[in-house]
Amino acid sequence: MKIIVVGGGASGLVAAIYAAKNNNEVIVLERNPSCAKKILITGNGRCNYWNMNQEISHYHSSSLEKIDTIITKNNQEEILEFFNNLGIVPKIKNGYYYPFSNQATSIKNALLNEVKRLNIEIIEDFFVERIEKEQDKFYLYSSSRKIDADKVILSTGSKACPKTGSDGNGYQLARNFGHSIIPVLPSLVQLKGNENYFKEWDGVRADVELSLIYENKKLKEETGEIQLTDYGISGICTFNISGLVSKLLYERKTPQVKINFCPFIEKENFESWLEKRNIVMNHPTIEELLEGFLNYKLIIALLKKCHISKIEEWNHLDFQKKQELISSLTELTFEITDTNSFDKAQVCSGGIPLTEVNLDTLESKKVEGLYLTGELLDVDGDCGGYNLGFAWISGMIAGKGVSKKC
Numbered sequence: 001m002k003i004i005v006v007g008g009g010a011s012g013l014v015a016a017i018y019a020a021k022n023n024n025e026v027i028v029l030e031r032n033p034s035c036a037k038k039i040l041i042t043g044n045g046r047c048n049y050w051n052m053n054q055e056i057s058h059y060h061s062s063s064l065e066k067i068d069t070i071i072t073k074n075n076q077e078e079i080l081e082f083f084n085n086l087g088i089v090p091k092i093k094n095g096y097y098y099p100f101s102n103q104a105t106s107i108k109n110a111l112l113n114e115v116k117r118l119n120i121e122i123i124e125d126f127f128v129e130r131i132e133k134e135q136d137k138f139y140l141y142s143s144s145r146k147i148d149a150d151k152v153i154l155s156t157g158s159k160a161c162p163k164t165g166s167d168g169n170g171y172q173l174a175r176n177f178g179h180s181i182i183p184v185l186p187s188l189v190q191l192k193g194n195e196n197y198f199k200e201w202d203g204v205r206a207d208v209e210l211s212l213i214y215e216n217k218k219l220k221e222e223t224g225e226i227q228l229t230d231y232g233i234s235g236i237c238t239f240n241i242s243g244l245v246s247k248l249l250y251e252r253k254t255p256q257v258k259i260n261f262c263p264f265i266e267k268e269n270f271e272s273w274l275e276k277r278n279i280v281m282n283h284p285t286i287e288e289l290l291e292g293f294l295n296y297k298l299i300i301a302l303l304k305k306c307h308i309s310k311i312e313e314w315n316h317l318d319f320q321k322k323q324e325l326i327s328s329l330t331e332l333t334f335e336i337t338d339t340n341s342f343d344k345a346q347v348c349s350g351g352i353p354l355t356e357v358n359l360d361t362l363e364s365k366k367v368e369g370l371y372l373t374g375e376l377l378d379v380d381g382d383c384g385g386y387n388l389g390f391a392w393i394s395g396m397i398a399g400k401g402v403s404k405k406c
């Protein structure tokens with residue numbers, strides 16, 4: 001069988017390798033001058049390619065119950081074995097897997113060496129504009145070429161970080177075959193607000209408890225580092241709530257975030273702790289009172305928000321001002337007005353519903369012989385190796401799947 005894989009990214013390369021292992025002729029069509037451009041920028045160039053904790057709660061989809069069938073124990077073990085056999089030695093930090101070399105190129109090169117070993121042809125600079133099916137054959141068109149195939153694996157990615165080649169054009173290729181698309185929204189992305197103190201805290205990193213709030217209900221909480229920016233917030237904790245934020249904004253709802261900048265002490269004990277600290281420190285200025293546990297720029301931002309002078313003393317604040325400051329330190333709340341765009345997003349939520357593919361093979365239920373992988377599908381994951389994890393496993397399933405039905 002002649003199998004064409006459209007897109008030489010994470011899921012496409014794995015799909016090609018598995019398809020070739022079953023003695024198929026496999027060709028990868030990649031629009032860029034070289035494959036795996038996105039892999040190279042993952043994990044800040046180190047490629048966080050897997051996570052040890054594969055609880056389904058780390059994945060998101062409109063058909064979450066179906067992910068169990070894809071991220072199975074066997075598939076997890078097989079994909080780790082796959083990378084092991086490619087020669088990748090993992091460096092595991094808090095369950096996050098990186099290549100021991102600390103270089104994403106190790107993953108890219110390992111995949112491309114295997115592609116070469118299996119005689120898989122890669123045609124670069126081939127942008128698939130159109131795919132047609134006549135009887136049992138597929139025809140794939142670029143602006144100047146036409147290639148035929150018995151089966152097609154569509155691995156064109158999402159529209160996150162389009163400069164890498166995945167710009168969302170694959171959704172249209174799938175739509176042309178009758179697939180529907182669950183709204184595609186930026187995820188693992190920075191969040192924006194409109195507060196006047198953002199300028200003061202720009203560039204600060206803080207260890208916090210970050211909650212996503214909608215209509216006074218806490219929808220999600222993350223603990224860890226966030227980055228404070230002149231437009232709002234960024235960092236891993238922010239990314240992990242951003243998918244839900246995107247959905248709320250898309251539904252024209254108004255999400256808020258609540259930040260506890262003092263997670264080292266129970267909230268209900270914070271006030272008495274601060275009072276004691278004030279006495280022990282012999283009635284310092286507010287600035288001095290806060291300096292031992294908060295970044296200076298953050299102090300200035302929060303004091304600006306509360307209209308309190310930094311040279312004021314705690315004892316001189318009235319009850320209301322004290323409560324306002326305590327609340328800003330332990331539950332600073334502001335509205336999220338937007339996310340950054342797809343350009344800055346690491347992944348997208350939404351895509352082709354899992355209900356439109358056969359979960360054992362990832363073959364389309366709309367068109368026989370068409371397979372779908374990776375971020376094109378309606379699955380996204382938390383930060384920490386889940387998105388590549390899904391890309392590898394879905395590529396493996398489709399790569400094997402092409403041979404299952406012959």
Ligand SMILES: Cc1cc2nc3c(=O)[nH]c(=O)nc-3n(C[C@H](O)[C@H](O)[C@H](O)COP(=O)(O)OP(=O)(O)OC[C@H]3O[C@@H](n4cnc5c(N)ncnc54)[C@H](O)[C@@H]3O)c2cc1C
Nearest residue numbers: 007009010011031042043048128157165374375385387388
């Ligand atoms: C900055 C950044 C950091 C990230 N870090 C991590 C991380 O550390 N860990 C993690 O798990 N995930 C990470 N991700 C997410 C991860 O990279 C993606 O989820 C994953 O690459 C998706 O794989 P894919 O195969 O679906 O698509 P991609 O890897 O995007 O591959 C799609 C390929 O298809 C090609 N293509 C598109 N359309 C066509 C066409 N019409 N014709 C021919 N070729 C086409 C594209 O050029 C591209 O090469 C990160 C993403 C970004 C942007």
